[in-house]
Amino acid sequence: xxxxxxxxxxxxxxxxxxxxxxxxxxxxxxxxxxxxxxxxxxxxxxxxxxxxxxxxxxxxxxxxxxxxxxxxxxxxxxxxxxxxxxxxxxxxxxxxxxxxxxxxxxxxxxxxxxxxxxxxxxxxxxxxxxxxxxxxxxxxxxxxxxxxxxxxxxxxxxxxxxxxxxxxxxxxxxxxxxxxxxxxxxxxxxxxxxxxxxxxxxxxxxxxxxxxxxxxxxxxxxxxxxxxxxxxxxx
Amino acid sequence: xxxxxxxxxxxxxxxxxxxxxxxxxxxxxxxxxxxxxxxxxxxxxxxxxxxxxxxxxxxxxxxxxxxxxxxxxxxxxxxxxxxxxxxxxxxxxxxxxxxxxxxxxxxxxxxxxxxxxxxxxxxxxxxxxxxxxxxxxxxxxxxxxxxxxxxxxxxxxxxxxxxxxxxxxxxxxxxxxxxxxxxxxxxxxxxxxxxxxxxxxxxxxxxxxxxxxxxxxxxxxxxxxxxxxxxxxxx
Numbered sequence: 001x002x003x004x005x006x007x008x009x010x011x012x013x014x015x016x017x018x019x020x021x022x023x024x025x026x027x028x029x030x031x032x033x034x035x036x037x038x039x040x041x042x043x044x045x046x047x048x049x050x051x052x053x054x055x056x057x058x059x060x061x062x063x064x065x066x067x068x069x070x071x072x073x074x075x076x077x078x079x080x081x082x083x084x085x086x087x088x089x090x091x092x093x094x095x096x097x098x099x100x101x102x103x104x105x106x107x108x109x110x111x112x113x114x115x116x117x118x119x120x121x122x123x124x125x126x127x128x129x130x131x132x133x134x135x136x137x138x139x140x141x142x143x144x145x146x147x148x149x150x151x152x153x154x155x156x157x158x159x160x161x162x163x164x165x166x167x168x169x170x171x172x173x174x175x176x177x178x179x180x181x182x183x184x185x186x187x188x189x190x191x192x193x194x195x196x197x198x199x200x201x202x203x204x205x206x207x208x209x210x211x212x213x214x215x216x217x218x219x220x221x222x223x224x225x226x227x228x229x230x231x232x233x234x235x
Numbered sequence: 236x237x238x239x240x241x242x243x244x245x246x247x248x249x250x251x252x253x254x255x256x257x258x259x260x261x262x263x264x265x266x267x268x269x270x271x272x273x274x275x276x277x278x279x280x281x282x283x284x285x286x287x288x289x290x291x292x293x294x295x296x297x298x299x300x301x302x303x304x305x306x307x308x309x310x311x312x313x314x315x316x317x318x319x320x321x322x323x324x325x326x327x328x329x330x331x332x333x334x335x336x337x338x339x340x341x342x343x344x345x346x347x348x349x350x351x352x353x354x355x356x357x358x359x360x361x362x363x364x365x366x367x368x369x370x371x372x373x374x375x376x377x378x379x380x381x382x383x384x385x386x387x388x389x390x391x392x393x394x395x396x397x398x399x400x401x402x403x404x405x406x407x408x409x410x411x412x413x414x415x416x417x418x419x420x421x422x423x424x425x426x427x428x429x430x431x432x433x434x435x436x437x438x439x440x441x442x443x444x445x446x447x448x449x450x451x452x453x454x455x456x457x458x459x460x461x462x463x464x465x466x467x468x469x470x
Contacts, residue, residue, distance in 0.1 A: 012399050210343070212237060218340055
């Protein structure tokens, strides 16, 4: 079964301070079995699991999002894993891509991934809620809060993005985490896990949504010249 | 009424020699009231108008595409113009963008455009059908056939692409032409028209389709490093 990934706006616009929530979670969660992103005013890191949305704020506290809450950027998919593999080794964030490229049908398309297990180490970050005028995300990320845990059981969800779409998403893996007990999560900076079982789904269609009713987005003259470098540094 | 633009694969992959037809016109024409693109093996320039597809071959001859024919790249939309404007001056390809940016709701989203009228001058190009191993499109374009006409009545159709999507489509206007009498058309290199009436539609959703059943596409290690420069030169 192939998948339809939905992008609510782009990572590039988020990088350039597009932090106002422009899509309701009522819409986003309807379409999203799993997903990653953030919320209005960058008030934490978003993890979507089983059509429910959770944000981890800058203090590491979890909050379930409400239908009327909004997001400036999210990538979601009604996940139906078509493939799974158990890797017979310990992997970390850097070796995940290397390992998965052996199994993926292609590096030229998006792939959705989900990994549930007990992580020997995991490191997440979250960010501070912002007020206008918004800075670039690269600036915000300099003051990010980082959290580490050991022997933490939970779910990694995320998207593998092909190189060509590195301005729209982030080339390679973009992963968020939520622990089973909801005590720990956020944007994943690193992890170690032994012999993980990884599920993934090949994406044949990406639906790119633009917030055409948001006047700020429509009228802003974005300077995207530094975005690829900023994504590499901040994501 | 907002629009849903459908991209069948990307311009970048076409630029890098992805010339095998991977989507049937049965599917493409169902979704496309207007559109641009090419056909299997780059055998001409594609114009879609009123859900019918026409290709202009390298000799300038028109051929209507059949449902079983295929395309490696097309951008189509079920066009329902929400806006129109009559410009009170003579415009050319270079001044079109400058003029339209005054009227467009935004330069940050895709816009579909359609312009029917009598062109004082119009210049189109087409390309030679290719055989494997395929060269880059930039190489093919060096031998393109160019056609010019005066006082030609017909329809320009095309897409305005925001900067962020310059690898997926081509930043700015990408226009194809078909004359009312079907004697002239192709990829538009230049034109002049007095006081044109231009219709356009703002795109809120782009559906990006990938040919996941095409093994060549899935397995090829594309080098996209020169694509932006190639698009600027060839398109």
